[in-house]
Amino acid sequence: MSDVTSEDTFDYVIAGGGTAGCALAARLSEDPSVTVCLIEAGPSDVGDDNILVLSEWMHLLDSGYDWDYPIEPQEKGNSFMRHARAKVLGGCSSHNSCIAFWPPAEGLDEWEAMGATGWGARDVLKYVTRLENNDAPGDLHGHSGPVRLRDIPPNDPCGQAVIDAAAKVGLPTVQFNRGTTVLNGAGWFQINAGEDGLRMSTSHAYLHPIIGQRPNLEVRTGCWVSEILIDESLAATGVRYQRPDLTGYDTVSARREVVVTAGAIDTPKLLMLSGIGPAAHLREHGITVRVDSPGVGENLDDHVEGLVFYEASRPMVTTSTQWWEIGLFATTVEGLDQPDLMMHYGSVPFDMNTLRWGYPTTDNGFCLTPNVTQGRSRGTVRLRSRDFRDRAKVDPRYFTDPDGHDEAVMLAGIRLARRIAEQEPLRDWIARELAPGPDATTDEELLDYIHKTHNTVYHPAGTARMGAVDDPMAVLDPELRVKGVTRLRVVDASAMPKLPAINPNITVMTMAEKCADLIRGV
Numbered sequence: 001m002s003d004v005t006s007e008d009t010f011d012y013v014i015a016g017g018g019t020a021g022c023a024l025a026a027r028l029s030e031d032p033s034v035t036v037c038l039i040e041a042g043p044s045d046v047g048d049d050n051i052l053v054l055s056e057w058m059h060l061l062d063s064g065y066d067w068d069y070p071i072e073p074q075e076k077g078n079s080f081m082r083h084a085r086a087k088v089l090g091g092c093s094s095h096n097s098c099i100a101f102w103p104p105a106e107g108l109d110e111w112e113a114m115g116a117t118g119w120g121a122r123d124v125l126k127y128v129t130r131l132e133n134n135d136a137p138g139d140l141h142g143h144s145g146p147v148r149l150r151d152i153p154p155n156d157p158c159g160q161a162v163i164d165a166a167a168k169v170g171l172p173t174v175q176f177n178r179g180t181t182v183l184n185g186a187g188w189f190q191i192n193a194g195e196d197g198l199r200m201s202t203s204h205a206y207l208h209p210i211i212g213q214r215p216n217l218e219v220r221t222g223c224w225v226s227e228i229l230i231d232e233s234l235a236a237t238g239v240r241y242q243r244p245d246l247t248g249y250d251t252v253s254a255r256r257e258v259v260v261t262a263g264a265i266d267t268p269k270l271l272m273l274s275g276i277g278p279a280a281h282l283r284e285h286g287i288t289v290r291v292d293s294p295g296v297g298e299n300l301d302d303h304v305e306g307l308v309f310y311e312a313s314r315p316m317v318t319t320s321t322q323w324w325e326i327g328l329f330a331t332t333v334e335g336l337d338q339p340d341l342m343m344h345y346g347s348v349p350f351d352m353n354t355l356r357w358g359y360p361t362t363d364n365g366f367c368l369t370p371n372v373t374q375g376r377s378r379g380t381v382r383l384r385s386r387d388f389r390d391r392a393k394v395d396p397r398y399f400t401d402p403d404g405h406d407e408a409v410m411l412a413g414i415r416l417a418r419r420i421a422e423q424e425p426l427r428d429w430i431a432r433e434l435a436p437g438p439d440a441t442t443d444e445e446l447l448d449y450i451h452k453t454h455n456t457v458y459h460p461a462g463t464a465r466m467g468a469v470d471d472p473m474a475v476l477d478p479e480l481r482v483k484g485v486t487r488l489r490v491v492d493a494s495a496m497p498k499l500p501a502i503n504p505n506i507t508v509m510t511m512a513e514k515c516a517d518l519i520r521g522v
């Protein structure tokens, strides 16, 4: 059975029906003369309220919709931590919390300075207005794109107390996505979700309106891509995938291009399985080297996240848009043009990483979760074996940057959270600090706590980064083409040169929008 194959051909084959993949498939298939096949390993989300109802998103962690990647043992980090990655049409935009940020202009200009020509703010921000239908008024925003963005209504009194307390320690109240990067400030997020509470994933926003309507677009779900097919002239010709019923493999051919959109962990894995990656590592697994590309699987960038967890003295809210409605940004040193510290406020108990160490918990609590927005530690994604079914080895190497920058920012974050908690009106909401707990005060005690219990904001990126053509560690050129192979591109979080200092989902959508124009040559 396993050798039975069928063959079919499209102009474009897109491997990975996630955040970038769905947006790209929708844009490319706008031209009725072009055929597109989008291939996703997970199921469809059409009509599935488990996925679409945003307030339920936390149920999706560690569920059947989650690839749920373990990480390698960490020298200075939490080895129990797991990387949630959605396995469903829409990818992580189908199971994330839909916090919606414009990419900071300064971060895009930094990408350009790192060699990603054409990716500066001047060239990229127009794509955000193209994709959004923002309820914030004015010309700055798009109002007719597929993705609804709106301000979260301020309905959580404890959340309001967080914002008011933050203002007392130098974080003024702000609205996000209003044209300037917030360096120091706190406010209610914008979310990409409709007023009906349904998420505006790229599947829901871009694909649902056209699925079954465009004869030139085929969406295949339940199809796990095992390899990119590359011919002897080093041109990508299609992909091979495992059939949904596991009876064998099919191939699908691309007349024009294959675009890999499998995300920051699976894109480098798929490139390496297809012979594109660090030569010695590929040989170690018996894979024929097609392109020795040392940057594949390097440069793993993430937002590492700590926790200050409180038992509330009053009843917390029982309904919410998505339970993580407020953000706080700060600079911990002078002279930055982007914040180096962010915190989320969660109106829920969050004991996922503390319970195993004996920290107390509650069913009526809230938390402030500082994260390092411009971390300097970098990790790797490597193959466990040549079998596509084996999970990649994900080694984020948290807190290993040589100058201790990431630890310093995290310590500043824990201390800033505590200062905010001491201010009225938030102080009145607190019965006690559950974690790290009042006894942990010195750098040493707090670092020990952080190393054991940190989480991630789930933003891995940079593992097949774009950069200058002559940069040997850049896997992609600035047009997202895989160097050393023709007719092959990547667009997803792996292509980022560096993770922006905000939640990056809208940035990934923006990249897909620009990729569509690069492919169409407009």
Ligand SMILES: Cc1cc2nc3c(=O)[nH]c(=O)nc-3n(C[C@H](O)[C@H](O)[C@H](O)COP(=O)(O)OP(=O)(O)OC[C@H]3O[C@@H](n4cnc5c(N)ncnc54)[C@H](O)[C@@H]3O)c2cc1C
Pocket (backbone or CB within 6 Å): 015, 016, 017, 018, 019, 020, 021, 039, 040, 041, 042, 084, 085, 086, 087, 088, 089, 090, 091, 092, 093, 095, 096, 097, 098, 099, 100, 101, 223, 224, 225, 226, 261, 262, 263, 264, 266, 267, 270, 457, 458, 459, 460, 491, 492, 493, 494, 502, 503, 504, 505, 506, 508
């Ligand atoms: C729990 C969680 C919460 C988050 N919250 C937010 C938030 O509130 N705001 C925000 O801005 N960002 C958030 N993020 C981050 C953001 O969602 C991601 O950065 C972004 O969605 C990544 O998009 P992508 O296209 O790179 O990958 P993905 O969206 O992960 O897409 C990859 C797709 O490829 C598929 N795939 C993988 N391998 C294969 C294969 N071999 N064959 C076929 N298909 C394959 C996957 O199943 C998936 O559908 C969150 C992420 C997570 C996990």
